[in-house]
Amino acid sequence: MGTKVFIDGHEGTTGLRIHKRLQARPDIELIGIDPAERKKTAAVKRCMEAADIVFLCLPDAAAVEAVALADGTNVRIIDTSTAHRSDPAWTYGFAELSGQQFEAISKTKRLANPGCHASGVIAAVRPLTEAGLMGGDYPLSAFSLTGYSGGGKKMIAKYESGEKPAELSAPRQYGLTQNHKHLQEIVTVCKLQREPVFLPVVDDYYSGMEVAVPVFTHLFGEKVGLAEVRDVLAAHYDGSPFVHVHAAGEDKGGFLAANSLSGYDDMDIFVTGNDERIVVTVLFDNLGKGASGAAIEYMNIMLGLDPATGLVLHG
Numbered sequence: 001m002g003t004k005v006f007i008d009g010h011e012g013t014t015g016l017r018i019h020k021r022l023q024a025r026p027d028i029e030l031i032g033i034d035p036a037e038r039k040k041t042a043a044v045k046r047c048m049e050a051a052d053i054v055f056l057c058l059p060d061a062a063a064v065e066a067v068a069l070a071d072g073t074n075v076r077i078i079d080t081s082t083a084h085r086s087d088p089a090w091t092y093g094f095a096e097l098s099g100q101q102f103e104a105i106s107k108t109k110r111l112a113n114p115g116c117h118a119s120g121v122i123a124a125v126r127p128l129t130e131a132g133l134m135g136g137d138y139p140l141s142a143f144s145l146t147g148y149s150g151g152g153k154k155m156i157a158k159y160e161s162g163e164k165p166a167e168l169s170a171p172r173q174y175g176l177t178q179n180h181k182h183l184q185e186i187v188t189v190c191k192l193q194r195e196p197v198f199l200p201v202v203d204d205y206y207s208g209m210e211v212a213v214p215v216f217t218h219l220f221g222e223k224v225g226l227a228e229v230r231d232v233l234a235a236h237y238d239g240s241p242f243v244h245v246h247a248a249g250e251d252k253g254g255f256l257a258a259n260s261l262s263g264y265d266d267m268d269i270f271v272t273g274n275d276e277r278i279v280v281t282v283l284f285d286n287l288g289k290g291a292s293g294a295a296i297e298y299m300n301i302m303l304g305l306d307p308a309t310g311l312v313l314h315g
C-alpha cells in the first residue's frame with residue numbers, strides 16, 4: 001500500500017506541479033476531493049484524516065485554517081505558504097542547510113517550505129555566514145528575477161491574457177517598500193542582524209528564477225578572493241543532488257538566463273566577478289526548488305527515500 005497524500009489547493013499553480021510529479025509514482029496514493037467540495041471544511045477534514053502526508057498549496061490565511069483541521073490527527077503537513085516559516089513550532093525546509101536540518105526534516109510533522117526568493121538568497125548566503133566570511137552585520141542586498149507563475153493563477157491569467165497591458169512585456173520591479181514577505185526567513189536562516197535591501201523583479205516568462213547576491217570581499221572577516229568564495233560554496237554543497245556549484249567559465253558565453261532551470265527541480269550556483277567584487281547567482285525554478293520540487297524533496301526525506309525520487313534534475 002502506498003503513502004496516502006492529499007494536496008489541499010491541488011488546482012493552483014504549486015499544487016498542480018506537485019500533483020503532476022506524484023501521479024506517476026507507484027509508491028504514492030493520491031487522495032482526490034470532489035472539485036465542488038474542495039473548499040468545504042468537512043470534505044477537506046475527511047481527506048486530511050485519511051492522509052499520511054498533506055501538502056498545503058493555499059494562500060496564507062487558508063493554510064492556517066487548514067492546519068487547524070489536522071488537530072488530533074497523525075498527519076504530516078508540508079505547507080508551501082508563508083504562514084508558518086517563522087513559527088518555532090514548525091521545521092523550516094531547505095535540507096541543504098546542514099545535516100542537522102536534514103535530520104529535523106526527516107522527523108518533523110510540521111514542515112514550512114521555504115519561499116522562492118528566499119531559497120535563492122539562503123542558498124548563496126548561509127554557507128558564507130556559516131564559514132565566518134560574512135558577518136551578521138554584513139550590509140546584504142539581493143536582486144531576484146522571477147517568472148510570472150510566481151504570482152499564482154491570477155498573475156498567470158494577467159500575463160497570458162490577450163489584452164496584456166504594455167508594461168507586462170517588460171521586467172517589473174516590486175516590493176518597493178522593502179517589506180517583502182520573504183525578508184524575515186532570510187534574516188533568521190542566514191543569521192543576519194538586519195534585513196537586506198531586496199529587489200524582486202517579475203518578468204514576462206513563465207517560470208524560473210535568478211537570484212543575484214553582490215559581495216564585497218573587503219567587508220569579510222578575513223582576506224579571501226573569488227576562488228575561495230567559490231570553494232566555500234562548493235564544499236558546502238559537495239555531493240548534493242540538488243545544488244550544483246559551477247566552476248569558472250561554466251556560464252553560457254558570459255550570460256546567465258533566469259529561465260534556464262524552468263521545468264527542473266534542482267539549483268545552479270555561479271560565482272563570478274573578481275577578487276574584490278563578486279556576484280553569487282542562483283538559478284532555479286520558482287515551481288521547482290522554489291516550491292513544488294522542494295516540497296516533494298522534503299516529503300521523500302520524511303519517508304526515508306532517496307530525496308530525488310520522482311523529481312526532474314538537469315545536473
Ligand SMILES: NC(=O)C1=CN([C@@H]2O[C@H](COP(=O)(O)OP(=O)(O)OC[C@H]3O[C@@H](n4cnc5c(N)ncnc54)[C@H](OP(=O)(O)O)[C@@H]3O)[C@@H](O)[C@H]2O)C=CC1
Pocket residue numbers: 008009010011012013014015038039040056057058059060062080081082114115116149150151152153154286287290291
Ligand atoms: N507560484 C509559486 O511560484 C510559489 C507559490 N508559493 C506558495 O504556494 C501557495 C499557493 O500559491 P500558488 O499555487 O502560486 O497560488 P494559486 O493562486 O495558483 O493557487 C492557490 C489555490 O488555492 C485555492 N484556494 C484558495 N483558498 C482555498 C481554500 N480555502 N481551500 C481550498 N483551496 C483554496 C485556489 O482556488 P481557486 O482555484 O478557486 O482560486 C487555488 O486553486 C501560496 O501560499 C504561495 O505563496 C510558494 C513558492 C512559489
Ligand SMILES: CC(=O)N[C@@H](CCC(=O)OP(=O)(O)O)C(=O)O
Pocket residue numbers: 080081082114115116117146147148149150151155181182200202
Ligand atoms: C511574482 C510574485 O508575486 N512572486 C511572489 C513569490 C511567490 C510566492 O507566492 O511566495 P512564497 O514563496 O512566499 O509562497 C512574491 O514575490 O510575493
